[in-house]
Amino acid sequence: MKGGEVMSDEMSCQTMVELVTAYLEDDLPASERDRFERHLTVCPGCVEYLAQMRVTARLSGQRLREDTLDPEYRHELLSVFRSWRNDPRG
Numbered sequence: 001m002k003g004g005e006v007m008s009d010e011m012s013c014q015t016m017v018e019l020v021t022a023y024l025e026d027d028l029p030a031s032e033r034d035r036f037e038r039h040l041t042v043c044p045g046c047v048e049y050l051a052q053m054r055v056t057a058r059l060s061g062q063r064l065r066e067d068t069l070d071p072e073y074r075h076e077l078l079s080v081f082r083s084w085r086n087d088p089r090g
Contacts, residue, residue, distance in 0.1 A: 011039040016046050
């Protein structure tokens with residue numbers, strides 16, 4: 001694959017970030033859950049992101065739901081993650 005290309009059955013980091021809440025709430029269809037988990041086997045950055053989201057959910061004492069997350073805050077979180085993910089220093 002060339003930089004940034006994703007095979008049709010592979011999940012991108014951006015898609016993983018968008019689906020993390022559904023994954024944590026066991027709300028993904030089996031096929032999407034399989035793609036999500038396959039992505040985790042090849043992407044240590046997303047493994048770390050998932051771990052951070054689990055901690056955040058546990059510390060918040062409530063389930064994280066996209067519809068309850070302020071859109072501006074969600075945008076900011078995604079921007080930070082993308083910047084971190086694209087940082088050549090790792």
